Amino acid sequence: MHAQIDYAAAASGRTEVVDDVSADPRYLVCFPSTRSEIVVPIVRDGRVIGELDIDSDRFAAFGPEDQRLLEGVAALIAAA
Structure with missing residues (x-):
C-alpha cells in the first residue's frame, strides 16, 4: 500500500490539501522548495x-x- 498524498487522493477520490508537507509523513519529496500541496483527483x-x-x-x-x-477544472477535464 502506498502512503503518499497522491495515492490517498486517488484511493478516496477526494481532494487532499496539505498546508505543511514537512509535517505530513505521506509527502514524497520531489522538489526541496515545496512547502504545501493540493492533489485533486x-x-x-x-x-x-x-x-x-x-x-x-x-x-x-x-x-x-x-x-x-x-x-x-478537474470536472471539466473529466467531461472532455
Whole structure:
C-alpha cells in the first residue's frame, strides 16, 4: 500500500490539501522548495482517471477558493 498524498487522493477520490508537507509523513519529496500541496483527483464514471497535483513554495498556499477552482477544472477535464 502506498502512503503518499497522491495515492490517498486517488484511493478516496477526494481532494487532499496539505498546508505543511514537512509535517505530513505521506509527502514524497520531489522538489526541496515545496512547502504545501493540493492533489485533486479527476473522476469519470466513478473512476479516478488522473490527478491535478500542484505544489507551492509557500506554507498553506491553497485555500477553499483554490480547491473549488481546481475541482471545477478537474470536472471539466473529466467531461472532455
